[in-house]
Amino acid sequence: MKVIKVALLGFGTVGQGVYELLMKNGYIFEKKLGIQIDIKKILVRDVKKKREVKVPPELFTTNFEEILRDEEIAIVCELMGGLEPAKSYILKSLFQGKQVVTANKAVLAESGAEIFEMARSKGAFLGFEASVGGGIPVIKTLNEALIGNQIERITGIINGTTNYILTRMLEQNISFEKALDEAKAKGYAEADPSLDLKGLDSAHKISILGSLAFGIYIPFDKVYIEGIENIDLMDLKFAQSFGYVIKLIAEVKRDRDKIEIRVHPALIPEDHILTSVRLNYNAIFIRGDFVGDILLYGLGAGKEPTASAVVSDIISATEYLLSKKSPLIPYPSKKEDFKIKPIKECIFKYYFRFSALDRPGVLSKISGILGKYGISIASVVQIGRQKKRGAVPIVMLTHEAKEERVERALAEIDTLEVLKAKTKRLRIIE
Amino acid sequence: MKVIKVALLGFGTVGQGVYELLMKNGYIFEKKLGIQIDIKKILVRDVKKKREVKVPPELFTTNFEEILRDEEIAIVCELMGGLEPAKSYILKSLFQGKQVVTANKAVLAESGAEIFEMARSKGAFLGFEASVGGGIPVIKTLNEALIGNQIERITGIINGTTNYILTRMLEQNISFEKALDEAKAKGYAEADPSLDLKGLDSAHKISILGSLAFGIYIPFDKVYIEGIENIDLMDLKFAQSFGYVIKLIAEVKRDRDKIEIRVHPALIPEDHILTSVRLNYNAIFIRGDFVGDILLYGLGAGKEPTASAVVSDIISATEYLLSKKSPLIPYPSKKEDFKIKPIKECIFKYYFRFSALDRPGVLSKISGILGKYGISIASVVQIGRQKKRGAVPIVMLTHEAKEERVERALAEIDTLEVLKAKTKRLRIIE
Numbered sequence A, B: 001m002k003v004i005k006v007a008l009l010g011f012g013t014v015g016q017g018v019y020e021l022l023m024k025n026g027y028i029f030e031k032k033l034g035i036q037i038d039i040k041k042i043l044v045r046d047v048k049k050k051r052e053v054k055v056p057p058e059l060f061t062t063n064f065e066e067i068l069r070d071e072e073i074a075i076v077c078e079l080m081g082g083l084e085p086a087k088s089y090i091l092k093s094l095f096q097g098k099q100v101v102t103a104n105k106a107v108l109a110e111s112g113a114e115i116f117e118m119a120r121s122k123g124a125f126l127g128f129e130a131s132v133g134g135g136i137p138v139i140k141t142l143n144e145a146l147i148g149n150q151i152e153r154i155t156g157i158i159n160g161t162t163n164y165i166l167t168r169m170l171e172q173n174i175s176f177e178k179a180l181d182e183a184k185a186k187g188y189a190e191a192d193p194s195l196d197l198k199g200l201d202s203a204h205k206i207s208i209l210g211s212l213a214f215g216i217y218i219p220f221d222k223v224y225i226e227g228i229e230n231i232d233l234m235d236l237k238f239a240q241s242f243g244y245v246i247k248l249i250a251e252v253k254r255d256r257d258k259i260e261i262r263v264h265p266a267l268i269p270e271d272h273i274l275t276s277v278r279l280n281y282n283a284i285f286i287r288g289d290f291v292g293d294i295l296l297y298g299l300g301a302g303k304e305p306t307a308s309a310v311v312s313d314i315i316s317a318t319e320y321l322l323s324k325k326s327p328l329i330p331y332p333s334k335k336e337d338f339k340i341k342p343i344k345e346c347i348f349k350y351y352f353r354f355s356a357l358d359r360p361g362v363l364s365k366i367s368g369i370l371g372k373y374g375i376s377i378a379s380v381v382q383i384g385r386q387k388k389r390g391a392v393p394i395v396m397l398t399h400e401a402k403e404e405r406v407e408r409a410l411a412e413i414d415t416l417e418v419l420k421a422k423t424k425r426l427r428i429i430e
Helices: A013-033 A063-069 A085-097 A105-122 A139-145 A160-172 A175-187 A201-213 A233-241 A302-323 A363-374 A404-415 B013-033 B064-069 B086-094 B106-124 B140-147 B161-170 B176-187 B200-214 B233-241 B303-323 B362-372 B401-413
Strands: A003-008 A035-043 A073-076 A101-102 A151-157 A244-255 A257-267 A281-288 A290-300 A347-357 A377-382 A391-396 A424-429 B001-007 B036-045 B073-078 B099-102 B151-157 B244-255 B258-269 B281-288 B292-299 B349-356 B379-382 B392-396 B419-428
Touching: A003 A013, A003 A063, A013 A035, A013 A302, A013 B064, A013 B140, A035 A063, A035 A302, A035 B379, A063 A085, A073 A085, A073 A302, A085 A101, A085 A105, A085 B099, A101 A302, A139 A201, A139 A281, A139 A290, A139 B140, A139 B303, A160 A175, A160 A233, A160 A244, A160 A281, A201 A244, A201 A257, A233 A244, A233 A347, A233 A391, A233 A424, A281 B001, A290 B086, A302 B086, A302 B140, A347 A404, A363 A377, A363 A391, A363 A404, A377 B419, A424 B392, A424 B401, B001 B013, B001 B303, B013 B036, B013 B303, B036 B064, B064 B086, B073 B086, B086 B099, B086 B106, B099 B106, B099 B292, B099 B303, B140 B200, B140 B281, B140 B292, B151 B200, B161 B176, B161 B233, B161 B244, B161 B281, B200 B244, B200 B258, B233 B244, B233 B349, B233 B392, B233 B419, B349 B401, B362 B379, B362 B392, B362 B419, B392 B419
Parallel strands: A003 A035, A003 A073, A073 A101, A257 A424, B001 B036, B001 B073, B073 B099, B258 B419
Antiparallel strands: A151 A244, A151 A281, A244 A257, A281 A290, A290 B292, A347 A391, A347 A424, A377 A391, B151 B244, B151 B281, B244 B258, B281 B292, B349 B392, B349 B419, B379 B392
């Protein structure tokens, strides 16, 4: 029986999940693989803190150097999250010749260039399956299963909090605020949910997926980002009446020599399988030139699913340890010469919701301006005058148009006196 | 640049797809991995046959021994299908110390015990990602990504032909025969589609998935099988009215020390993501104790998706070749002592469609017999008398009941004089 010694950095939700998995299912590795995965040290801030999981107290340490210097420890799992000291610990562990597993999307999306370079130069295995999509094996799929494909497009619902909120709003006819409160109560949203709601969490993840798909490290700051804070129940309902569901979409695709990488809410046709992804589930849709369309679906966060991914990386790391070989498949590399397609150059069909006074000629004025910018209307719904005076919604779906023209047209429309609020503009992805 | 020499056995649809993929995307491996995948020989029956793909004629051979004896050929891809000579060729190639990749579900489901044992004893890599679900990475997911999980259940739609037929019948209101003709015209059904329609193809595949999930080789003849030949449009419509979609389901799960493994049509609740799997798409739903529920979706057959899977296995084989190590994850092994749960002991909710004369007391007779066998009714629909005299459908959904009791109850009910045809019985999976 080979014994593999592992250290955990951090013992929050994910760390405890990994510990519990190894306690409950560690026998699988012993029986199936003839190896024993042994947690030798756990780095924590406070050794004495009360914890739900019962752990022999001698495993805890507050000193990272102790782990780093311990030659028996072959695999370091960074499960602390955040940028520092996570980044330094990952770099130092790799430098020391250890294999590293991390669940930290932020550190890869923001400092991946350095981390991947260190892993490459040391010939180390760096596992990060848990950084995107929880237990969904999207990293392995992109890196290994689809290796013979040119990836054309990745379209994901990769944030459970926002997907939960959008699902509940539509299905329960409730406001954004009410759905958010519910998500908090269920533990699907954090006390400060802004990273999720603003799309930053999704942007971290799509930066990682895009980097794998195209082999070029695409840092987080290249991602165009819009969140869901401005989605009204009314928009979800209008979209539904046109046969669409609004989801927070993270997408990356290649357009000849340019990469388009974005996070924003979008209307998805209701017969697309992504619209079946409800509540806190995640899904990643990948199009490859040979594999066609595939979708991977599951819980994108949470203690147990994330632990499942971390442990699968620990086993991969073990396989490289035992073979004393470096991974064949390279890490994304830093290239300065690739181009990001600016959002202004991107082309979409659009959903517009105008808030206009119900007066003769309004529709003609709006459509006149759209026409001037070459934007053609596919369908329109104008809701009749309401009892109290004031603005009424006019909803339009357009044919394909360049974002820049749309921005200019809407800026002009919004100066019309009959328009009573800034026009809502959402993209349609088909 | 390392050059890896590969032989293809068979040059039908899949073989040609693999060849085309390597021609088009082979540069990916050169650029990314520094290796060149080189097809050295292709085994065919007729060297002179006209083929769509242009291949240098010197690659073709009709002599398997030539490939076997060629020490340069490190990887053999068996893409012929069928039992023999595929089985002998796989065994001989493994014995000779070559790595083997196969897309052949039948040979693994029927002779896997021998083949897996040979791979194990030679420490060889045997890749079979393409044997189930075309380009969907379900083998890699079960074997590697979910290795830390106890698999509780796999529920799949793993035959494109039958899924296409059931989808078109329901969505286009057409008969089984008409949908089958359409599937043939589109190339989704073979000239003799009986392997697909009778559920045998799905049974081959679930035998492989079950073997991986539980680490015990479950041969094909242990799978309980029903096909879709008896599904009427009427049943699809009734199921829909109750909020269900009928799919051909392949399922394997563990019930303490027994394994339940079956292929049959089943009613799935319409809010389950499996019901979004339309036309010739496949999907595999897996429940693990840590990962929770995940779903993998994509094209389960076809030249390009299958080639994508074969090539990913060729790269895995290459990685083992270069490391000179055997795979850490073992092949399913033959065990005599595991128990299959007989279908009679399985418990389901059921859908019944009785064809009964519209006479007073019929419903009471039927429900009386069901009650006698302890089967309780959850809902019932009786369609009013039709213009012409004759049988009317009575549709019932039941609560959970043991299959054996259901069989006995239906046998008794079908002897009633007022029953005009054998009762339709479908299982419900939730």
